[in-house]
Amino acid sequence: MAEKLIKTILDNGLKVMLKEIHSAPIITHWVWYRVGSRNEIPGLTGISHWVEHMQFKGTPKYPAGVLDKEISRDGGYWNAFTYIDWTAFYTTMPADKIWLPIDLEADRMQNSLYLPEEVDSERTVIISEREGSENEPMFRLEEAIAKAAFMHHPYGVEVIGEKEDLLKISRDDLFRYYRSYYAPNNAVLAMAGDFNAEKMLDHLKKVYQDIPAREIPDSKIKPEGFIQGEKRVEISGPGDVTYLNIVWRAPQGSSRDFFPLVILDSILTGPRSLNMFGGGSIPNKTSRLYRSLVESQIAVAFSGDYVASIDPYLFTISVIMNPDHSVTEALDVIDSEIQRIKDGDIQESELQRAAKQARALFAYGCDNITNQGYWLGYSEMFDSYSWFENFVSSLEKVSKEDVINIANQYLGKNQRVIGVYTPSSSETSHMEGEMTDEFA
Amino acid sequence: MNSHNSLPGPDDILREELPNGIVVLARANFASPSVAISGYMPCGSILDPAEKTGLCGFLSACLMRGTASHDFFQIYNQIESSGASLNFNASTHSVLFSGRSLSEDLAMILELIAEVLKSPTFPETHIEQIRSQILASLSIRSQSTQDMAEVIFDRELFGAHPYGRDDAGTPDSIRSINQEDMLRFHSDYFGPKGMVICVVGGVEPAEAVQQVRNAFASWTKETVQFPSFDNLPMVQNPNKLKKVHLEIAEKSQMDLIIGGIGPERKSPFFQAAQVGNCILGQFGMMGRIGKIVRDDHGLAYYAGSNLNSSLLSGSWEVSAGVNPKNRKKASELIIAELKRFVDSPVSLEELEDVKSYYIGRLPLDMENNAGVVYYLLNMERYSLGLNYYRDYENLIRSVTAEDVLSTARKYLDPERLLIVSAGTKNG
Numbered sequence: 001m002a003e004k005l006i007k008t009i010l011d012n013g014l015k016v017m018l019k020e021i022h023s024a025p026i027i028t029h030w031v032w033y034r035v036g037s038r039n040e041i042p043g044l045t046g047i048s049h050w051v052e053h054m055q056f057k058g059t060p061k062y063p064a065g066v067l068d069k070e071i072s073r074d075g076g077y078w079n080a081f082t083y084i085d086w087t088a089f090y091t092t093m094p095a096d097k098i099w100l101p102i103d104l105e106a107d108r109m110q111n112s113l114y115l116p117e118e119v120d121s122e123r124t125v126i127i128s129e130r131e132g133s134e135n136e137p138m139f140r141l142e143e144a145i146a147k148a149a150f151m152h153h154p155y156g157v158e159v160i161g162e163k164e165d166l167l168k169i170s171r172d173d174l175f176r177y178y179r180s181y182y183a184p185n186n187a188v189l190a191m192a193g194d195f196n197a198e199k200m201l202d203h204l205k206k207v208y209q210d211i212p213a214r215e216i217p218d219s220k221i222k223p224e225g226f227i228q229g230e231k232r233v234e235i236s237g238p239g240d241v242t243y244l245n246i247v248w249r250a251p252q253g254s255s256r257d258f259f260p261l262v263i264l265d266s267i268l269t270g271p272r273s274l275n276m277f278g279g280g281s282i283p284n285k286t287s288r289l290y291r292s293l294v295e296s297q298i299a300v301a302f303s304g305d306y307v308a309s310i311d312p313y314l315f316t317i318s319v320i321m322n323p324d325h326s327v328t329e330a331l332d333v334i335d336s337e338i339q340r341i342k343d344g345d346i347q348e349s350e351l352q353r354a355a356k357q358a359r360a361l362f363a364y365g366c367d368n369i370t371n372q373g374y375w376l377g378y379s380e381m382f383d384s385y386s387w388f389e390n391f392v393s394s395l396e397k398v399s400k401e402d403v404i405n406i407a408n409q410y411l412g413k414n415q416r417v418i419g420v421y422t423p424s425s426s427e428t429s430h431m432e433g434e435m436t437d438e439f440a
Numbered sequence: 441m442n443s444h445n446s447l448p449g450p451d452d453i454l455r456e457e458l459p460n461g462i463v464v465l466a467r468a469n470f471a472s473p474s475v476a477i478s479g480y481m482p483c484g485s486i487l488d489p490a491e492k493t494g495l496c497g498f499l500s501a502c503l504m505r506g507t508a509s510h511d512f513f514q515i516y517n518q519i520e521s522s523g524a525s526l527n528f529n530a531s532t533h534s535v536l537f538s539g540r541s542l543s544e545d546l547a548m549i550l551e552l553i554a555e556v557l558k559s560p561t562f563p564e565t566h567i568e569q570i571r572s573q574i575l576a577s578l579s580i581r582s583q584s585t586q587d588m589a590e591v592i593f594d595r596e597l598f599g600a601h602p603y604g605r606d607d608a609g610t611p612d613s614i615r616s617i618n619q620e621d622m623l624r625f626h627s628d629y630f631g632p633k634g635m636v637i638c639v640v641g642g643v644e645p646a647e648a649v650q651q652v653r654n655a656f657a658s659w660t661k662e663t664v665q666f667p668s669f670d671n672l673p674m675v676q677n678p679n680k681l682k683k684v685h686l687e688i689a690e691k692s693q694m695d696l697i698i699g700g701i702g703p704e705r706k707s708p709f710f711q712a713a714q715v716g717n718c719i720l721g722q723f724g725m726m727g728r729i730g731k732i733v734r735d736d737h738g739l740a741y742y743a744g745s746n747l748n749s750s751l752l753s754g755s756w757e758v759s760a761g762v763n764p765k766n767r768k769k770a771s772e773l774i775i776a777e778l779k780r781f782v783d784s785p786v787s788l789e790e791l792e793d794v795k796s797y798y799i800g801r802l803p804l805d806m807e808n809n810a811g812v813v814y815y816l817l818n819m820e821r822y823s824l825g826l827n828y829y830r831d832y833e834n835l836i837r838s839v840t841a842e843d844v845l846s847t848a849r850k851y852l853d854p855e856r857l858l859i860v861s862a863g864t865k866n867g
Contacts, residue, residue, distance in 0.1 A: 023471035024807050025446050056725075065735070068724030073793045075800020092807075094800050121738035124763075129741035131692035132761050135585055135863075238690040239583040241576055271523070282525050285516035297569060300576040320580075322572050353521050360474070360523025360542055367472040367641070368808040 006197045007385065010205060012213045013185025017376045017385060018200055019192040021369055027193030028092040028370045031105050032377035034188075035181035036085045037159045038310065039219045044177070045154075046161015047169055049082040050126055051178050055089065056080070057118040059111040062104045064118065070100055082159055085310045086381045092370045095194040099203075106207045109182055119171040127167070130160045137421045138318070141243055144233045145419040146314075149247050153224045155313055183214035190376035193369045223311040225249065226415040233419040242321040243421040244330055248411050250315035253308025253382035259394045260402040261306060261315065261410070263354045267346065267403070268337060269304030269317060271357035273365065282357050288340070289317070292333045298325045310382045315410065327420050341407040346400045355396045362392060446803050448812060450826040454645035460660050461633035464652045465816045466645035469809055473543045475641030475648075476809035477550065478817060480534035481557070483629035485607040487667070492617055494609015496530040498567075498574060499622040503528045505566035508559035512566060515552065524549055528556070532607055533751055535630075540810070543642040550655040553637075557630060558659055562622040574614050581608070585688055585695040586761065589862040592686050593697045593757065597858050600673045603753055631661035638816045640809045675753050677701055677856040686862040694764045694863030698774050702756035702851055705749040705822050709850060711835060712843035713747055713756065718794045719786050719844070720777070721745025721758055728781070729758055732773050739766045739773070756851050764863060771859060779854045785841040799833045 004020040036048050058064035071078050076093035078101070091101040133139040143158050150156030160166075189208065191200065226249045251257035265272070270284020284290050284303075293299040298321075305316040319330050365371045379388040454466045485496040504526070505512045519526055524541035526549060537557075541549045581587045591606050598604030609617075637656075639648040677700040703709040721729035726744035733743035743760035758778065762770045806812045819828050 021471070023469065024803060026804055026807050065724070065731070069793060072724045073796045073800070075797050075802070075804055077801075077804065092804055094803060097800065121735065124738035125734055125741055128693065128739070128761065128763060131763060132741055134692040135583075137583070238688070239579065241579045241583075271520075282520055282523055283516060283527075284520075286513065286520045294569065297572060300573040320576055322576070357520065357523040360540075363472045363474040363542060364540055367469065367474060370807065 004197050006201055008201065010184065010209050012209060012211055013183075014208055014211070015188045015380065016201065016204055017188065017190045017380070018195075018197045019372055019376060020195060020197050021192055021372060022194050024369060025095045025194050026092060026369050027095045027098040027191060027195055028090060028373035029098060029101050029105065030088055030090040030190040030373040030377045031109070032086055032088045032188040032190065032381060033182060034085070034186050034381060035087055036083050037157060037161075038084050038154050038221060039181065039217075040154050040157070040161075043165060044169060044173060045157045045165045046126070046159070047165075047173060047177050048087055049159055049161065050122065050166070050169060051174055051182075052080045052082045052087050052089075053122050053126060054114055054118065054174055054178070055108050055112055057115065057122070058113050059104075059107050060113065061107050061111065067104055070104070076101065084155055084159060084313070088377060090370065090373060098195070102204065102207055106211060109184065109187070110211050112178060114171055114175045114178065116171050119174060123166065126160070127163065130163060130166065133160060137237055137239055137241070137243055140235060140237060141233075141245055141419050141421040144235050145245055145247055145417050148231045148233050148417045148419075149227055149249075149314055150224055152222070153311065154221065155309075155311065179214070180217050183216065184208060184211050185213040186216045188377045188380045190373050190380075192372035192376060221311065223252070225312070226410075226412070227417060228415070230414050231417045233417060234422065235419075236422045236424040238424060240323065240423045242323070242327065242423065244319040244321060244327045245316055245419040246331070246334065246416055247314045247316045247419070248416045249312050250306045250410065252310060252312050253387070255312075257406055257409070258308065260398050260406040262358070262395060263351060263398045264341065264403050264406055265304045265306060265315070266354035266357060267350050268341070269302065271354065271361065272304070273361045274308055282361065288337050289334065292337055293319065293330060296333070297322050298329050298333060308379075308382050331418065335413065338407060338411050342404060342411075344400070344404050346403055348400065351398060351400065351403070355392065358395050359392050447806065447829045447832075448816060449830040453816065453826055454649055455826060456649050458632070458653060458657060460657065462635045462637060462652070462656055463820060464649050465636070465638040465820060466643075466648035467640045467812060467816065468643065468645055469640055469812065470642045473642045474540060474809065475543050475546050475639055475643055476538070476540050476813045477546070477553070477637070477639050478536070478538040478810075478813040479635065479637035480536045480817065480821070481630060482533065482634040483535055483664070483666070484533040485530050485605075486532050486602045486669070487625070487629060488605075491613065492621055493605055493613045494574070494607070495617050495621055495625060496535065497607060497609065498570065498614065498617050499562065499625055500528045500530040500535050501570045501574070502562045502567055502622060503556050503560045505570070506561040506563045507555050508561060509555060512563070515556070518548065518552065522548065526552060530607070532603065538810075538813075546639065546643055546648065547651050547654070550651050554655040554659065560626060562619050564619055567619055567622070571614060571617075574609070575611055578608060578611055578614070583688065585691050585693060585862040588686055588688060589695040589697045589759070589860050592684055592862065593699070593858065593860045594755070596682065596684055596860065597701065597755055598675050598753070601675050601753065602672065603675070603750070629664055629666070631664045632656060632659045633661070633663055636817060636820050638813045638820075640812045640816070669752060672752065675701055677853055678858055679856065681855060681857055681859065683859045685860070685865070687865060688863055691864040692763070693761050694767055694861055695759065695761050696767065696770060696774070697757050697759045697860045698771065698778070698857055699745075699755060699757035700852055700857055702747050702754035703749055703847070704751060704753050706751075707749070709847045710749055712839050712847040713749070713851065715791070715794050715798070715836065715839045716781070716786065716844040716848050717745055717747040717756065718797065719790045720781055723790075723794050723797060728777050729760075729774060732777055733760055733770055737769070737773065739763075739770045743770070764865060767861060775854055775857065778852055778857070782845070782848045782852055782854060785845045788841065791839070791841050791844070795836050795839070798836050802829060802832060
């Protein structure tokens with residue numbers, strides 16, 4: 001089915017990307033801002049995410065509560081994500097109901113209220129969100145590892161922010177941040193679905209064109225190179241499961257090294273979709289680490305992870321240990337599998353397989369209109385939409401030598417952080433927790 | 441494109457029952473060259489022997505570990521080399537499977553599903569691997585305040601009824617399960633009769649049905665004898681407010697669940713309960729509960745309500761994740777909302793909002809193949825009829841505020857609620 005794509009930049013700097021898809025009577029509308037925890041400074045960590053929350057708290061035209069009601073009553077859904085490099089707001093609606101979300105998204109680009117009472121109420125909500133994450137051993141381990149993996153770059157702090165900052169950030173801090181980064185010239189508007197692209201562009205111009213551009217702060221962020229040496233992070237906590245995470249510096253999304261990393265990861269830990277919004281998965285049972293870690297029963301599960309980021313970020317291998325084996329055994333296996341790749345033990349068929357898996361993951365993602373809006377904007381955050389369009393062919397061009405070089409260059413033993421979460425007690429509270437009737 | 445016409449109906453769903461009793465549903469969507477395949481067999485963890493809870497889930501995880509014709513590696517190599525996926529798991533009433541593939545690989549996936557269901561071998565070495573994984577997942581779950589609150593809630597609410605049992609099993613039951621248990625369960629309960637397969641995506645429906653026929657027509661079996669569920673213990677709300685707490689050490693957040701019995705899916709009260717539940721704790725930012733607990737008092741990141749309606753019974757639950765020091769206040773606010781919910785009818789505005797939401801939402805939920813498959817399977821499982829989604833608007837519009845009030849009063853009694861908390865009291 002032919003899908004028409006329009007890419008243009010309005011006079012105020014807003015980049016607009018429109019993709020016609022007529023498979024269902026649905027339209028998705030995304031606004032992506034080039035601001036995330038990468039833009040934060042010490043003392044204000046977590047502010048990008050908090051601003052995202054405040055964007056749901058109303059404008060004079062659309063007071064808090066009215067917004068969700070208006071979207072929900074038409075069956076639509078909306079939400080937002082804050083990530084290290086960006087903040088995205090999306091709405092997916094029945095096609096004939098899209099006009100209101102377009103209007104309110106433009107409205108909150110410049111008119112959000114940030115009422116002090118809403119700031120106070122949201123402070124406890126966000127701290128509650130952080131506390132929910134703190135309940136998870138993996139969050140605690142990842143937070144400790146990120147700190148060790150970056151010396152000065154803001155990527156070293158979790159998007160949710162430090163609790164002490166969340167207790168201190170003021171209404172004025174939030175409003176200033178909002179005014180600094182929420183501007184048309186710092187955003188990408190992406191739409192996909194059942195519309196006529198030319199007519200939609202005319203409408204968008206009427207709604208968005210008059211929003212003034214702003215001067216966007218230069219965050220002066222200096223990318224970090226490889227991790228220096230091998231660092232160890234050990235934390236302990238409740239439970240009786242041991243977790244092992246190993247991280248190395250990974251190339252940024254726009255780097256030519258990124259595609260060999262995708263293939264390398266696919267061979268080592270199995271294929272994955274780069275779409276954080278879902279879009280299908282493929283099992284990893286024939287990946288090398290499954291055979292050497294799980295079939296050998298050293299671990300019960302593992303995964304690999306990387307993202308397409310603006311600056312070099314992290315490649316992670318996470319392992320859930322079998323209690324009868326040590327993390328040293330798992331580390332030895334992982335090191336040995338990485339060494340095999342460095343030594344050139346890669347078959348051409350593995351490269352071809354990884355490319356077919358990527359093609360399948362793309363096909364799965366494309367049966368969903370909301371996902372199409374995701375890809376239009378996401379790839380613009382660290383590169384351009386052509387990165388997405390050429391993704392499969394870029395992977396097909398990766399050679400065995402490219403993968404070997406990447407393994408040698410990035411996955412060194414002396415340029416990584418090894419993190420271990422150890423249970424503080426062998427006692428488990430599973431079903432043996434104290435029950436009382438007077439509580440709650 | 442008109443949204444009503446985009447919904448599946450008799451003119452674009454091909455439904456066929458094969459001679460061996462398998463029902464096939466197929467619908468085309470050529471938006472991408474891929475297909476979603478999903479289905480179920482009517483034998484779930486409700487059939488687990490009392491001392492072997494978790495058996496059905498365990499064996500479902502072992503199904504793809506080897507068959508009479510292929511070993512584990514051969515099976516997964518076939519799937520992963522083609523960029524496909526295929527999973528089996530168990531629910532209370534079913535063994536479920538779901539997969540995706542490029543359209544060109546549909547026949548391969550169907551053949552594999554048939555082979556795995558007909559002739560699994562449950563190799564001992566793989567049983568041990570998966571046993572370790574399940575034991576680890578139970579350990580991880582035991583640290584999740586949200587999951588454990590749910591386990592305790594079901595146990596306390598349903599008691600001796602099968603819905604009170606933890607389908608995942610216990611560490612002891614998982615350790616006791618062996619290959620013989622799996623082979624017996626498979627021999628007793630697996631068969632084509634009552635099985636449903638749904639294929640949606642870039643394949644003509646007639647072709648999809650033919651491919652299912654090619655893969656499954658040879659599977660025949662005498663009718664499976666399922667135990668009767670006619671004399672199960674009656675489920676009812678506690679006689680008075682019942683409070684249960686599970687202490688889990690060193691947790692920053694506590695999870696609360698407050699609620700009681702809900703209607704089963706085929707109950708005449710289901711539709712009104714669904715509409716009422718949306719007003720109570722789902723619409724917009726989690727309905728009335730979200731507004732009072734999160735928006736007005738800032739006590740939780742998530743707070744809302746859920747209606748879990750299954751074949752034999754159901755539950756109606758309000759849940760929230762709160763700081764332990766806010767537990768009491770959050771509980772009081774939730775109970776006050778429940779009192780309001782059963783004391784006076786919902787407003788016409790609320791009712792219209794929610795009706796409009798359900799009607800508008802349906803095409804969005806079905807925007808991809810997996811969404812359509814989910815709805816088609818529901819339609820078959822609960823005998824809703826091929827026209828159900830085309831008629832859905834009328835069904836929803838017929839619910840009145842009085843229906844919601846009488847249904848709420850039937851199921852939610854603020855004096856007889858079950859209140860479960862899991863976390864650290866002084867966290």
